[in-house]
Amino acid sequence: MIGKNKKMKKTVGERVFDILVHGILLLCFLIILFPLMYVVAGSLASAKELAENKFLIIPKEPTLDVYKYILSTKTFPRSIAVTTLVTIVGTFVNLIMTCLTAYPLARRNLLGRKWLMLGVTFTLVFSGGLIPTYLVVNSMGLIDKYAALIIPGAISSFNLVLVKNFFQEIPESLIEAAKIDGSSEINTLTKIVLPLSKPALATFTMFYAVGHWNQFLQPLLYLNDSKKWTVQILLRQIVMLSSTSGEDDGMMPGFILPMMSLKLAVVVVSTLPIIMAYPFMQKYFDKGVMVGSVKG
Structure with missing residues (x-):
């Protein structure tokens, strides 16, 4: 008392x-x-x-005139669909490739583990550069294809290291017990490791999704067909070409489009989906990021 x-x-x-x-x-x-x-x-x-x-x-x-102008463009719904598709598929590929790479690197008995980790950390500092990357994408025949926005960045070295560190913190006794029970490596990964890694997976799902949604340079370089433009490229085009309203914009006659309002509305439209998704993932962020970044 x-x-x-x-x-x-x-x-x-x-x-x-x-x-x-x-x-x-x-x-x-x-x-x-x-x-x-x-x-x-x-x-x-x-x-x-x-x-x-x-x-x-x-x-x-x-007034909502600027938003009406943006939404009235014929290519806007298609660009939203393209960006959503690339974000969903790209994020799924990122998670699959990251988990399949991080799991064996987290096993201390992996042959050549130190050299493999050296190769991963090397790419954190050095990269091929813009022109070599473009030449590789072009030689693979990915120009003007959505795969060019997904395959070159299938794995983020930084996220890979964090996920690997998170996997290392799972008790080795659980993995050994599964192995004694006859569980395969894939079964151990999907049935034991991944369910215990939900905070990390949710966090990096958000990281990868934000990266795909905000892609600008890759679509600008690799997509030549305007019908395949993502929403970021389309919004840039709207800002560049729309000094006044056109005949098919659905705006009132004589309406002068305020360019500053248009630029600010473009920022809102391009960031709103990610801002709306963030609250659903926020509870996983602290644990998912901090736990995986404590140990090397």
């Missing part, structure tokens, strides 16, 4: 430290929040209102 009634009192120094920490966190939150609010508010504001206000948080007369 004495322990419950007697609360630990903080010293003046501890209170000052707590206030300082909370103040810094609040400042960081505001630094992140206000630009996001400006982007959303600017995409809903008129060109006149944006010109009159250097920093806009709440538009007085919000």
Whole structure:
């Protein structure tokens, strides 16, 4: 009872430290929040209102004209479908290849393990470069194919190292017990290792998905057919070519497209799907990233 009634009192120094920490966190939150609010508010504001206000948080007369313009383009639904397909298939390939590579590297009795890890870590610092990569993709006949957005980046060396470290923390006794029971390596991976690695897999699923969704340079280099453009390339094209509304844009006659609002709306459209998916994965992030990064 004495322990419950007697609360630990903080010293003046501890209170000052707590206030300082909370103040810094609040400042960081505001630094992140206000630009996001400006982007959303600017995409809903008129060109006149944006010109009159250097920093806009709440538009007085919000309008969805810019979003109507973006959504009215004939290629927008197709580009969204293409990006979604590439993101889903690419993320699935990334996870399969990463897990199949990380699992044997996590086994300490693997022959030549140190040399294989040296090769993986070497690619973290050095890469072939843009032109050699393009020549390889071209020689494989992947130009103007969606596979060019998936196969060259099938494995991320950085993510591979983290997943390997996560697999190493699974008790070796579980794997040995499965082996005694006659379990194959693939069965051990799918039935024991992967179920115990859900936080890591969820985290790297998000990492890979964000990477595929935000791909810009690869589609720009490898996709020549405008019908195969991803949403990032399409939105760039909209910003570059749309100084005024066209005849088929579905906008009112004489409507002048505000370019700044268009650019801000493009940011919202391109990031909204990932922002909406993040809360569903957030609970896995701390454990999934930190546990795999503790040991080498």
